Amino acid sequence: MSNTSDRFMTLSLVLFLVGVLGFSLNRRSLLMLLVSIELILLAVSLLVVTTANNYSDAAGTTFSIIIIATAGAESAIGLGVLVAYYRLRGTLSLSSSR
Numbered sequence: 560m561s562n563t564s565d566r567f568m569t570l571s572l573v574l575f576l577v578g579v580l581g582f583s584l585n586r587r588s589l590l591m592l593l594v595s596i597e598l599i600l601l602a603v604s605l606l607v608v609t610t611a612n613n614y615s616d617a618a619g620t621t622f623s624i625i626i627i628a629t630a631g632a633e634s635a636i637g638l639g640v641l642v643a644y645y646r647l648r649g650t651l652s653l654s655s656s657r
Contacts, residue, residue, distance in 0.1 A: 567609040574602035587653050589644060593637045600630040 578598035585591045604626040611619020645651055 561613075564609050564613050568606060571602045571606040571609065574598055574605065578602060589641055589651050589653060593634070593641065596637075597630055597634055600626060600633070604630070 575598075578595045581595035581598065582592060585595070604623045607619050607623040607626065611617070611623070641651060
C-alpha cells in the first residue's frame with residue numbers, strides 16, 4: 560500500500576467520524592442530520608474507490624458510482640421532506656417549542 564492510499568484512507572476515516580459525530584450529537588436540525596448522512600456515504604465511497612485502486616479492481620469503482628447515485632437520490636428525497644416539514648412547521652428545528 561502506498562503512502563497516498565494511506566492518506567486517502569485516513570481522510571475517509573476522518574470524514575466518516577465527522578459524519579457520525581454530526582449525526583449523533585446534533586439531534587435538533589434536520590438539515591444537519593441530512594448533511595451528516597451525506598458525509599458518511601461519501602466517506603464510504605472514497606474508501607471503496609481507494610481500495611479498488613489498490614487492487615486494480617473496476618468493480619469497486621462501479622460500486623462507488625452506485626453509492627454516489629444512491630446518496631444523490633437520498634439527498635433529493637431528503638430535501639423534499641425538509642421543504643414539506645418547513646412548510647408545515649415553519650422551522651427546521653426538531654425541538655418541540657410549542
